[in-house]
Amino acid sequence: MTDVLALDSAAQDLLFREARTANTFTDEPVTDEQIQAIYDLVKYAPTSMNMQPLRVVLVRSAEARERLVDLMFDGNKEKTAKAPLVAILATDHEFHEELPTQFPHFPQAKDAVFGERPVREAAGSFNAALQVGYFIIGVRAAGLAAGPMTGFDAAGINKEFFSDGEHGVLAVVNIGKPGEDAWYPRSPRLAYDEVVTTV
Amino acid sequence: MTDVLALDSAAQDLLFREARTANTFTDEPVTDEQIQAIYDLVKYAPTSMNMQPLRVVLVRSAEARERLVDLMFDGNKEKTAKAPLVAILATDHEFHEELPTQFPHFPQAKDAVFGERPVREAAGSFNAALQVGYFIIGVRAAGLAAGPMTGFDAAGINKEFFSDGEHGVLAVVNIGKPGEDAWYPRSPRLAYDEVVTTV
Numbered sequence: 001m002t003d004v005l006a007l008d009s010a011a012q013d014l015l016f017r018e019a020r021t022a023n024t025f026t027d028e029p030v031t032d033e034q035i036q037a038i039y040d041l042v043k044y045a046p047t048s049m050n051m052q053p054l055r056v057v058l059v060r061s062a063e064a065r066e067r068l069v070d071l072m073f074d075g076n077k078e079k080t081a082k083a084p085l086v087a088i089l090a091t092d093h094e095f096h097e098e099l100p101t102q103f104p105h106f107p108q109a110k111d112a113v114f115g116e117r118p119v120r121e122a123a124g125s126f127n128a129a130l131q132v133g134y135f136i137i138g139v140r141a142a143g144l145a146a147g148p149m150t151g152f153d154a155a156g157i158n159k160e161f162f163s164d165g166e167h168g169v170l171a172v173v174n175i176g177k178p179g180e181d182a183w184y185p186r187s188p189r190l191a192y193d194e195v196v197t198t199v
Numbered sequence: 200m201t202d203v204l205a206l207d208s209a210a211q212d213l214l215f216r217e218a219r220t221a222n223t224f225t226d227e228p229v230t231d232e233q234i235q236a237i238y239d240l241v242k243y244a245p246t247s248m249n250m251q252p253l254r255v256v257l258v259r260s261a262e263a264r265e266r267l268v269d270l271m272f273d274g275n276k277e278k279t280a281k282a283p284l285v286a287i288l289a290t291d292h293e294f295h296e297e298l299p300t301q302f303p304h305f306p307q308a309k310d311a312v313f314g315e316r317p318v319r320e321a322a323g324s325f326n327a328a329l330q331v332g333y334f335i336i337g338v339r340a341a342g343l344a345a346g347p348m349t350g351f352d353a354a355g356i357n358k359e360f361f362s363d364g365e366h367g368v369l370a371v372v373n374i375g376k377p378g379e380d381a382w383y384p385r386s387p388r389l390a391y392d393e394v395v396t397t398v
Contacts, residue, residue, distance in 0.1 A: 127329050
């Protein structure tokens with residue numbers, strides 16, 4: 001089927017077919033320059049009203065890493081402790097403050113649409129989740145393996161890393177070059193007909 | 200920065216830098232073969248516990264298109280009516296039924312983790328949102344433009360298109376080749392330092 005796609009086959013492999021969720025990593029560091037290149041690519045991917053609620057915290061200090069590892073579920077502690085870089089991905093529930101500059105042809109959206117916290121929390125979390133997906137693809141675009149995790153004490157991470165009470169963690173992502181025995185055998189995927197229907 | 204990335208520059212442009220949310224389309228049809236190629240690529244992107252809650256409804260009949268257009272917000276009606284293909288992307292709240300086959304090394308997850316509807320609705324919606332992001336990237340990988348929308352009567356779409364009460368629409372996506380004046384000027388993006396911090 002690959003010739004139906006415009007994306008070249010090597011890129012298909014890099015981003016989707018050969019890319020895997022890594023559980024072990026080499027010692028090679030992940031640089032700020034790499035993260036900036038990832039951001040400068042994936043920032044263009046679309047969201048509702050150009051909202052950009054995703055925030056990324058790079059956990060680089062040993063002290064911060066230790067605090068984060070403590071809040072991961074047991075099965076995720078070791079890989080979170082050992083990955084070259086770990087990023088906390090969260091929604092900023094106050095993203096609407098930026099709409100007048102980021103979505104300039106409808107500046108009223110800030111208050112008229114997103115004045116109420118529950119409305120903007122729902123829209124922000126959905127759009128930040130889209131951005132988490134884009135970020136994972138971006139990590140792979142940088143030739144790195146991502147190890148996204150959702151097994152953690154979310155309230156604890158929000159408290160430890162976002163003391164303003166205005167952020168909600170969505171995922172924690174280990175980032176690096178895959179190490180030895182980096183992944184399990186790939187699990188199955190649903191067949192096309194199980195996912196796509198026509199009306 | 201592009202030379203920091205492993206992904207070739209043409210693929211970066213195709214998926215992120217030159218790809219834009221299209222508001223008009225040519226008449227060229229979008230085939231089932233193209234949608235299958237998109238699915239067969241993006242199905243490999245990662246989710247929590249390999250859950251696959253995303254469902255895609257291709258709205259091909261004139262009758263179904265009309266029902267959908269009626270449920271779109273005014274600003275989205277015309278483009279939804281005219282796009283060569285429109286897809287409804289939704290979460291299947293009963294995705295946990297598939298976990299024993301899709302995540303075979305922890306078949307107990309179906310009931311032990313996701314027995315309660317609110318738990319699986321939250322996990323399913325987050326992971327389906329990741330899959331919406333992957334799907335949009337996949338549409339672009341097929342050389343097509345996506346026009347994702349969230350402005351619609353969600354309860355109405357759920358009732359009209361998912362009569363089982365077990366699905367929640369997340370996005371409606373117009374798909375096709377971009378037409379004349381297909382997009383607005385690009386809105387700004389947040390700077391790296393506004394999004395990424397280090398601890």
